[in-house]
Amino acid sequence: MLKSLEDKFLDDFESNQNIVHKICRIYTTNQSDHNDLFQEITIQVWKNYAKFRGDAKFSTWLYRVALNTAISLFRKSSKKIKTQDISDIAFKIKAVEYDDTQEVQLKSLYVAIQNLNDIDKALVFLYLEDKSYREISETLGISEVNARVKMNRAKDKLKKILNP
Incomplete structure (x- = not known):
């Protein structure tokens, strides 16, 4: 049985979400900004997931998208992260403590x-x-x-x- 794109995304993202958390810790100084950046990176990864061709490992591709998102946000917004509403996305990602x-x-x-x-x-x-x-x-x-x-x-x- 073929997995849906959303299921593949969830599997790939959940098994590599520590990468995103580490990037968030490097680019933020408090938990609120960490959560906002994590959310924004998740949105960008999801938006671009259909374009992931598998030429490289998912983790390598995730590093690139996550780092580019973090760097772009901080350059554009003078360290103030802007988030998007993701209420229309119906999946949940388990948090890592x-x-x-x-x-x-x-x-x-x-x-x-x-x-x-x-x-x-x-x-x-x-x-x-x-x-x-x-x-x-x-x-x-x-x-x-x-x-x-x-x-x-x-x-x-x-x-x-x-x-x-």
Whole structure:
């Protein structure tokens, strides 16, 4: 039996939603903005899901859509996220809860990452996700050499922030 597009979307998205939550944590500073950005990314992923050809893994495609959405929203709106009403979309996505220990361990890193520019945030995020420089370059649409150079500069900036 063939799955509907919505069922495929739900399966793919639910199994990869941690990616979106991590991006939201990097680009927002409070839970309300996190929820708004998560919602906006979900909408953009759903709107573009029919165009997903499967040339790359779903997770790679999701990284690109989610990062582009986050970066575009922040560039357009001076850090104020605008959301769309999704009441006409009839599906529910199960939320992932974070463990308190993880929150404490990651807090200082996320605070430091907040001080980076949008592209550096994306680079660090993908690097922390153990993506290769080839995957990072494909996701962000830059050359592999450029990804390496930018990543080294971002690491230096983080070192200065974490160890003033």
